[in-house]
Ligand code: AN0
């Protein structure tokens with residue numbers, strides 16, 4: 001595997017889930033694969049889980065790991081061609097990327113949406129430059145539009161906890177004070193569409209996800225109705241994707257606290273599990289009692305980030 005961005009990059013999803021279960025039985029069984037190989041993890045944005053779980057995954061496989069926080073200690077990077085670099089940016093991405101490629105065998109990159117320009121974000125301008133110019137396999141650690149390591153971990157978690165062959169999974173928008181990217185809901189929708197689940201998306205009007213990710217998934221604007229009989233509730237805030245009104249891209253259009261996932265919402269489900277990728281703002285997205293309940297899977301989900309990253313790095317090492 002040379003690029004890990006979309007669910008299709010894993011090929012057969014059942015086989016990938018079986019591989020994840022195999023890795024989970026003994027996460028150190030492939031130590032020899034990574035000997036004398038180096039993973040470089042580049043962060044343009046903050047992270048707790050992705051940073052730790054991906055580093056751990058690389059170590060499980062016997063790799064060496066270098067982590068670079070671009071905004072702490074590296075030169076400030078220009079990303080546009082044609083710019084006269086007389087400002088505060090000392091280096092261009094077009095030199096920095098191949099240089100980074102010299103020191104590693106695989107590269108992971110986190111670079112969030114900037115919300116400056118929908119087209120640039122949805123064309124994955126930054127990550128595509130890493131793919132093109134690094135000369136290395138590249139895996140997405142949350143890009144402008146996708147967070148596949150999270151979605152893979154979420155699917156592993158659903159596989160582990162489902163109580164029926166085809167569970168009802170609901171992706172629910174929830175309120176948040178700041179504008180957040182669409183990467184997590186985009187990938188979650190893409191992966192659920194590929195998995196064997198009954199998938200429903202619920203959000204206020206104006207928050208329609210890009211058709212490229214949401215596909216033909218059922219959209220229900222009445223959140224309570226969407227929750228009825230659900231087996232898994234996956235809460236997440238996202239800012240306006242700008243599908244119907246491009247001028248609203250990246251804006252916070254709604255802060256309606258009626259969408260916060262609380263006990264009354266959970267009561268209409270089929271004793272559903274609660275999921276969130278974290279970090280989560282309590283009593284905005286979800287109430288204390290729901291996230292602390294026995295039905296909350298937020299910690300097992302985070303733990304499975306190590307498993308999804310181990311499978312992805314293993315696949316990349318096998319293709320070197
Ligand atoms: C990010 C987001 O919503 O995409 C990262 C989530 C994994 N969250 C924040 O920036 C708070």
Ligand code: CP
Pocket residue numbers: 046047048049050051142150277278279
């Ligand atoms: N879920 C997730 O990716 O968390 P971090 O932003 O802390 O890496």
